[in-house]
Amino acid sequence: MEEKLSVKIYNQLRREIDNGFIDDKDFLSEKQLAERFGTSKGPVKDALHLLCDQGYLVSYPRKGYMINRFTKEQVNEMQDIRRHLEKLCVRLVIENADDTQIHDLYRYTEKQFDSKDPTQMNNNLFHLKLAEISGNEYLPEVLTPLLYRASRIMQGEKSDFNKHNQIIEALLARDVEKAQMCIEEDIIRL
Numbered sequence: 001m002e003e004k005l006s007v008k009i010y011n012q013l014r015r016e017i018d019n020g021f022i023d024d025k026d027f028l029s030e031k032q033l034a035e036r037f038g039t040s041k042g043p044v045k046d047a048l049h050l051l052c053d054q055g056y057l058v059s060y061p062r063k064g065y066m067i068n069r070f071t072k073e074q075v076n077e078m079q080d081i082r083r084h085l086e087k088l089c090v091r092l093v094i095e096n097a098d099d100t101q102i103h104d105l106y107r108y109t110e111k112q113f114d115s116k117d118p119t120q121m122n123n124n125l126f127h128l129k130l131a132e133i134s135g136n137e138y139l140p141e142v143l144t145p146l147l148y149r150a151s152r153i154m155q156g157e158k159s160d161f162n163k164h165n166q167i168i169e170a171l172l173a174r175d176v177e178k179a180q181m182c183i184e185e186d187i188i189r190l
Contacts, residue, residue: 006046009037013047017056017067018118018152027064028057055149075153076189082146083187086127089134089143090179093171096135102171105129109161109168118148126164153190 013033016022033044048065051057057065070078093102108126118124124147131139163186170179 004043005037005039006043006050009033009039009043010047010050012037013051014056017051022067024067024069027060027066029064054145056152070149070153072190075150078146078150079187079189082127082143082150083184085139085143085146086130086183086187087180088136089131089139090167090171090183091176092134092136092139093130094174094176094179097133097171099172101133102168104133105164105168105171109164118151121151122161123164124148124151130167 013022013028022028028048030041030044030048033048034041037044048057048059052059052065055068055070058068059065105126108122108129127147128140128144131143163182167179167182167186170182
């Protein structure tokens, strides 16, 4: 099945944002992007709205869209929310996941990808898989935009896979307190 045009536009713009090809001082317009991608404004508008929903862009009515830059305080607020959500994740993983599902988390601790694409970063994949195996279908959906936003801001920060291994060990030991403490240590503030 062919990928929807709005998804193609979204993916291309997201890559350009992640790789610094779009200046954060430039306005993006629906008309300009429709011409660039050789399409009507509809698919462009859908892609831009999704990028806004995920925190990549900010919409300025009748002007266009700009890359969203977060303050240190905003990043710390996102990290605080993540910490609480992920402490819930580890509690639910201990209650609902089997050892095989937990062991599967090790594959995200074996090597670091150099990707700037938040959907391909080992750290994000680890945390999203943790949410997925929690058994709560809404946790991955709620956690995804927070992870992607934080990863854009904290690019260059190396993931501490030792911390991830400690989280996995605590999960396998079914030690909620230790797993939550490891999550607290893993999700840093600026």
